[in-house]
Amino acid sequence: MSQVSSAAPSPVFTLRDWLDRLAGNDRLAVAKPGIGLVHEVAAVANRLDGRKASFFPRPGGHHGSVVSGLVSSRAWMAEALGVSQGELVRHFQKAAANPLPLNEVADAPCQTVVHDRDIDILKLMPVPTLNEHDSGPYVSAGLMISHDPATGAQNVAILRCQISGPDRIGVLILPRHTDLFYRNAEQAGEGLEVALVVGVDPATLLSSQAIVAAGQDELEIAGALVGRPLDVVRCKTNRVLVPAEAEIVIEGRILLRTREPEGPFGEFPQYYGERADRHVMHVDAVTHREKPIFHTIVGGGLEHLLLGAIPREATILATLQRSFPNVQDVHLALGGVGRYHLYVKLKQTQTGEAKNVLLGAFAAHYDIKHAVVVDTDVDIHDPQEVEWAIATRFQADRDLVVISHSQGSKLDPSTEGGVGAKMGLDATIPLDAPEMKFKRIRVPGQAEVDIDVVIASGSDWRGALER
Incomplete structure (x- = not known):
């Protein structure tokens, strides 16, 4: 693991710890209660994007709370992991190469409250509608954790998830590891066991985007990022292991041979992903903490872009450096x-x-x-x-x-x-170029000047002229 200097902040281990850190440094804006869930939450979050995270108590008259913009800065992400910004990519590289085994616990805050009958997702949690032409409310910051029936391995990904009914979620599954696990489940004649986890610490959020081999559980990288194994608990209705400190866990199955319309949805290129028939998740149970906090990522915002960029940088750097x-x-x-x-x-x-x-x-x-x-x-x-x-x-x-x-x-x-x-x-300098042809200009001593010492107070140039 990367060595953290004595001046570096300590890593955070839960979403609530991170909110406390942000609030303590005036980087969290708390909205007035009742901000609308349709577009208004996203509008406020976008106005503050990169400057402050946004917390919305009782949006749209809902009993829950929403937060956005948790990691909309590279510096914030580095701070949450307890490293400097310059160490961030290499720290992620080392964590991905040296994952820590999960620590399974019997009891967890994320299972304090259990709903396993008459489920209505939109009554249980405040799910916003984000961009103008989004097809409805989306779980946009949920970790989709799937269990491979062939090997018992897990995969973690952030997939776009449209609330299609009280207990149905449309899911865009790309041809990667979740799709591999689904096809394994299909061969076994059963739905794919999954959990959609909302509201986790920054390290767990970032680890979900690691580019690793099929079968490596990204949650193990989350532990390596903060220097201790991640506590996990088994779902109530399936075999999936989820972060114990998460805010909300939606348990269910990706149904066999079932497709329903999903989209459009505002994606990271800042255009809409098209509408098409997608996989469907049936919800079997919802568990959560007391007074759970629903994390949403506004499509195309800084949080969306950075979560994808940093893990990719780590992978690309390692790939290039091999050759x-x-x-x-x-x-x-x-x-x-x-x-x-x-x-x-x-x-x-x-x-x-x-x-x-x-x-x-x-x-x-x-x-x-x-x-x-x-x-x-x-x-x-x-x-x-x-x-x-x-x-x-x-x-x-x-x-x-x-x-x-x-x-x-x-x-x-x-x-x-x-x-x-x-x-x-x-855009590199030719190796045979004469030394002075591409010599960058510089003023000696410029970086060492203490402006506060050499600049007089005020701007009375006329008085200075006479003195």
């Missing part, structure tokens, strides 16, 4: 919705190396559409710095790489069913 050890860092820019635009920092040693890195980047994750490789003097977390490197070090006839008709994101509306082009830009 290119001189790659020092990577960044998925928010201007590319945290998925499509990759910046790579390279200590170049061989002519042509940057172009090979570009090809490796496209192979590292199919979502990457545009990639830029820069030298170590460029801050890849500053879009203006990257643009400057392109402006002064890149020539299209020499440094451009284009790969046509390749797999990309199906949610990118400019593709044809997810098939499009990829573009790589080599």
Whole structure:
């Protein structure tokens, strides 16, 4: 695990601990009771996005509470894990490589209250409707934890979940691990046992987005992120293990050979995911803490983008460094919705190396559409710095790489069913360039100047002129 300096804050272990931390530093806005669940919660959360998290008591007259914007900053996420922002991606890498076994407990706060008959999801919890053309209320920040009947392994993912009826949820399942488990259940002739978990600590939320092999339980990464095994409890109606400190757990099954309309829904590219027939979850029970808090993520907001970006960065960095050890860092820019635009920092040693890195980047994750490789003097977390490197070090006839008709994101509306082009830009300095040709200008001593010491109070320039 990463070593945390003495100055670093301690990690947090529950959602409520994190709310206390945010409130203690004026980063949590508490709304007046009664904010509307249809669009109004999302509107307020978006206005505060990246500056403050939002807490909504009794929205729309509901007895519950909603929170949003919990991790809408890289700095906040690092703080929640107890590391510096610069350590965040490498800390995630190490946690994913060194998961901690789960600690199963018999009793848990998430099962304080149990509903196992006459279930009506919208009466039990305040589920918002977010963007303008969303097809209805969505559980947008729920961890879908599934149990593979073939191996007993678990998978954790955030899937979009539309409330379709009192005890029915439409689920978009992509062709990944949840789909693999579903097909295994289908072969066994049974529904896929799942739990939809809402309201967890930042580490557990982030771990759900890890890109790992099928069969590795992402909840074990959550424990490694904060340095202690995650407490889990078995569901009341199936074999799924869920975080013991969660706010809400919706237990159920993905039904066999059942599809119902789901969507549209506002997705991370800030367009709508289309309506189509999707899988259906039947709800068998709902358990929760006393006075549970419902976490919602507004589609396309900073929280949505960062949760996808940080784990992908960790995976892409590890993938590139296996072939290119001189790659020092990577960044998925928010201007590319945290998925499509990759910046790579390279200590170049061989002519042509940057172009090979570009090809490796496209192979590292199919979502990457545009990639830029820069030298170590460029801050890849500053879009203006990257643009400057392109402006002064890149020539299209020499440094451009284009790969046509390749797999990309199906949610990118400019593709044809997810098939499009990829573009790589080599914005590094040629190794044989004369020393002064690309020498960056600098003023000696600039960084060391103490402005408070050298600048006089006030702005009386006329008086200064006469003195």
